[in-house]
Amino acid sequence: xxxxxxxxxxxxxxxxxxxxxxxxxxxxxxxxxxxxxxxxxxxxxxxxxxxxxxxxxxxxxxxxxxxxxxxxxxxxxxxxxxxxxxxxxxxxxxxxxxxxxxxxxxxxxxxxxxxxxxxxxxxxxxxxxxxxxxxxxxxxxxxxxxxxxxxxxxxxxxxxxxxxxxxxxxxxxxxxxxxxxxxxxxxxxxxxxxxxxxxxxxxxxxxxxxxxxxxxxxxxxxxxxxxxxxxxxxxxxxxxxxxxxxxxxxxxxxxxxxxxxxxxxxxxxxxxxxxxxxxxxxxxxxxxxxxxxxxxxxxxxxxxxxxxxxxxxxxxxxxxxxxxxxxxxxxxxxxxxxxxxxxxxxx
Numbered sequence: 001x002x003x004x005x006x007x008x009x010x011x012x013x014x015x016x017x018x019x020x021x022x023x024x025x026x027x028x029x030x031x032x033x034x035x036x037x038x039x040x041x042x043x044x045x046x047x048x049x050x051x052x053x054x055x056x057x058x059x060x061x062x063x064x065x066x067x068x069x070x071x072x073x074x075x076x077x078x079x080x081x082x083x084x085x086x087x088x089x090x091x092x093x094x095x096x097x098x099x100x101x102x103x104x105x106x107x108x109x110x111x112x113x114x115x116x117x118x119x120x121x122x123x124x125x126x127x128x129x130x131x132x133x134x135x136x137x138x139x140x141x142x143x144x145x146x147x148x149x150x151x152x153x154x155x156x157x158x159x160x161x162x163x164x165x166x167x168x169x170x171x172x173x174x175x176x177x178x179x180x181x182x183x184x185x186x187x188x189x190x191x192x193x194x195x196x197x198x199x200x201x202x203x204x205x206x207x208x209x210x211x212x213x214x215x216x217x218x219x220x221x222x223x224x225x226x227x228x229x230x231x232x233x234x235x236x237x238x239x240x241x242x243x244x245x246x247x248x249x250x251x252x253x254x255x256x257x258x259x260x261x262x263x264x265x266x267x268x269x270x271x272x273x274x275x276x277x278x279x280x281x282x283x284x285x286x287x288x289x290x291x292x293x294x295x296x297x298x299x300x301x302x303x304x305x306x307x308x309x310x311x312x313x314x315x316x317x318x319x320x321x322x323x324x325x326x327x328x329x330x331x332x333x334x335x336x337x338x339x340x341x342x343x344x345x346x347x
Contacts (some may be wrong), residue, residue: 042298042299042300042301043284043299043300044300044338045271045284045299045300045337045338046284046300046302046322046335046336046337046338047335047336047338048333048334048335049094049321049333049334049335049336051094052093052094052333052334053090053094053095053096053332054093054094054095054096055096056331058088058096058099059077059079059088059330059331059332060079060081060084060085061079061080061081061084061086061330062079062080062081062327062330063077063078063079063311063325063326063327063330063331063332064078064079064080064107064108064109064311064312064325064327065077065078065107065108065109065110065168065311065312065325066078066110066312066313066314066323066324066325066332067110067111067112067121067314068092068112068314068315068316068317068321068323069112069114069119069121069140070316070317070318070319071114071115071116071318072114072119072140073091073092073093074089074090074091074092074097074112074119074140075089075090075091075092075323075332076088076089076090076110076112076121077089077090077325077332078104078107078110078123078325079107079330080106080107084101085099085100085101086100086101086104086107087099087100087101087104087107087110087121087123087138087142089140092316092319092321094334098141100138100141100142101142102142102143102144103131103136103144104123104125104131104136105125105127105128105129105130105131105132106125106126106127106128106129106132107123107124107125107126108124108125108126108165108166108167108168108183109123109124109166109167109168109169109218109312110122110123110124110312111168111169111170111171111314113171113175115173118139119139119140120137120138120139120145120171121137121138121139121140122135122136122137122138122169122171122177123135123136123138124163124166124167124168124169124179125166126165126166126167126182126183126185128152129152130151130152131147131151131152132151132152132154133149133150133151133152133153133154133155133162133163133164133165133166133185134147134148134149134150134151134163134166135147135148135149135163135166135169135177135179136148146197148161148163148179148193148197149161149162149163149166150162150163154185154186155186156186156187158199158202161197161199163179163181163182163185163187164181164182164185164186164187165181165182165183165184165185165187166179166180166181166182166183167180167181167182167183167215167216167217167218168180168217168218168219168262168312169219170219170220170221172221174195175194175195176192176193176194176195176200176242177192177193177194177195177197178190178191178192178193178219178221178227178242179191179192179193179219180213180216180217180218180219180229180230181216182215182216183215183217184215187204188204188205188206188207188212188213188214188215188216189202189203189204189205189213189216190202190203190204190213190216190219190227190229190240190245192227192242192245200245201244201245202245203240203245203247204216208234210238210247210250211238211240211247212234213229213231213233213234213238214231214232214233214234215231215232215233215259216229216230216231216232217230217231217232217259217260217261217262218230218232218260218261218262218263218264218312219263220263220264220265221242222265222269222287223265223269224269224290225241225242225243226239226240226241226242226248227239227240227241227242228263228265228272229263230259230260230261230262230263230274231250231259231260232259232260232261233259234252234259235252235255235256235258235259236250236251236252236255236259236260237250237251237252237255237260237263237272237274237296238250239251239293248293249293250293251285251293251295251296252296253295253296254274254283254285254296254297254298255276255296257276257279258276258277258278258279259276260274260275260276261275261276261277261310261311261312262274262275262310262311262312262313264313264314264315264322265287265315266284266315266320267315267316267317267318267320268320269287270286270287271284271285271286271287271299272284272285272286272287273285273313273315273322275310275311275312275313275324276310277309277310277311277327278309280303280304280305280306280307280308280309280310280328281301281302281303281304281310282301282302282304282310282313282322282324282335283298283300283301283302284298284299284300284301284302285297285298285299286298286299302335304324304326305329307328307329308326308328308329309326309327309328309329310324310325310326311325311326311327312325313325319336319337320336320337321334321335321336321337322334322335322336323335
């Protein structure tokens, strides 16, 4: 059965059409169509950039994650599959530049952390091969720079540090690293590392209480010094103080249908953009003020087609564009802020 979503304005036009159709053509036949009319008004903040990338044929596997190097205008896409390049590099305009595959087994999360002196790409690898269960740092051309974890061996240890299906990471400009470990493995924890890879603090174990996790799947940091974790299996977002690791609160009222799979802030800090995998939905949530967590509030949504399955997303810190890695559609799509919204972003 085909399903149409009609906004309030569109609903008015549709009802007017029915009246005219009945007057001149008799009652309309709607046997195989179901119409759901939504009268709720939402802000429309983003539009799909149908021209990105220029050629989608480069997506030859299952696209699990995407990273944006805002400083250099580069977009990295990591995909899974046999005998394919695992990492694709595009310009922010959608032109393909290069690909690489060296030491990448089964990518899950990716993050670009570039400075004026260094272009870095971090990948969480959940593979069972010789480079699996690690968090790895590369340069822009795919040369391996650093390995965190015990390559090819999953575990719970801290000395040496071990991972089991590390899901994602976030790297601050200071070089501090936040890792959520893991995606259905032995560990359900959030780890903060210093720029020289020393453990600063660790939170979490398997459970449903405060500071416990069930598949911590994504992590990000806001400008107020708060760490936000997509606690996917528990259908909530948990918040921590970035300096101490203290638990600050939780959001769960927006996730009664399904938990969040990805979290990122808009560059101005006004919105938290969240992906929900099996709902094929992006939600734009209002960020809370400093000193308060409060409750989750949905400002806008982007409903994708069924089975698109948005897994992880990234936001360009310069332009505010959202890039979404879709494991169902096997592609990455780009959403750009509407004109009235762009002016609120800093350069």
